[in-house]
Amino acid sequence: MLIFNYKADLEAHLAPYISKGSSIGFVPTMGALHNGHLSLLRQSVKDNNVTVISIFVNPTQFNNPEDLEKYPRTVDADIEQIATVSPDIIVFTPSVDEMYGGNTQSASFSFDGLEHQMEGSHRPGHFDGVGTIVKKLFEYVNPTRAYFGEKDFQQLQIVKKLVEKQNMPVQVIGCPITREPNGLAMSSRNQRLTGQDREKAAFIYKVLNEAKEKFKNEDVMQVKNYVEQAFAQHPEFELEYFEIADEDTLVPATVKENKKYRGFVAVMLSNVRLIDNISLN
Structure with missing residues (x-):
């Protein structure tokens, strides 16, 4: 080589x-x-x-x-x-x-x-x-x-x-994103997580999938509120942001239009910053 x-x-x-x-x-x-x-x-x-x-x-x-x-x-x-x-x-x-x-x-x-x-x-x-x-x-x-x-x-x-x-x-x-078997997005930063934290971190992808399901029938602010409340109930995570944004411009959405949307999240877990995203439609 x-x-x-x-x-x-x-x-x-x-x-x-x-x-x-x-x-x-x-x-x-x-x-x-x-x-x-x-x-x-x-x-x-x-x-x-x-x-x-x-x-x-x-x-x-x-x-x-x-x-x-x-x-x-x-x-x-x-x-x-x-x-x-x-x-x-x-x-x-x-x-x-x-x-x-x-x-x-x-x-x-x-x-x-x-x-x-x-x-x-x-x-x-x-x-x-x-x-x-x-x-x-x-x-x-x-x-x-x-x-x-x-x-x-x-x-x-x-x-x-x-x-x-x-x-x-x-x-x-x-x-495409490559994920651990539990859904955690693979990242070099994952090396800084303990085994227990890696298991906890699966919650991030779980919430993103739930947000995707809710986005089919609920408006932008309802989905954002759901995600924020979900993380609030798990205080080991510190939610930095969750945004629903236009894939092309990355401008956060407030109402649904005929565009491709993606959900973006950044959280802190045990002082390690983790990001992930999911296509919503």
């Missing part, structure tokens, strides 16, 4: 593939890989001539220094998992200095308002950090297709908007 730490070496290796028009699939990650990441890799290997995965914990997308410090870093185990998908996958594991050249700051982006909703309002600067690192990585890898999980649905829409506004020749592909 080829592992590159420097962008110049990665670009030199990929140049022949690009010159002969081979398709390059790309899966950007922050490591601590799980089956959700591996499902993205499998899709990329199936779709493309060559697949690249990056492992980089991006400091500019963390607005909480403690969260950055505690983010799991398991590169050796990650590489072992990647090899189970294909030994031909190319791994890019740069340092912070390699990616930022001693100036660890975000560029500033407009994503036509997508960045102000939900995660954007609760994590100031987060999506500038995401835009900064994804733009850099796309410029180094030159992917034909890039794969993102729908668990971070807002991020997926942000990346699509980035590609559109920057005129980047990348097809951004959203892939």
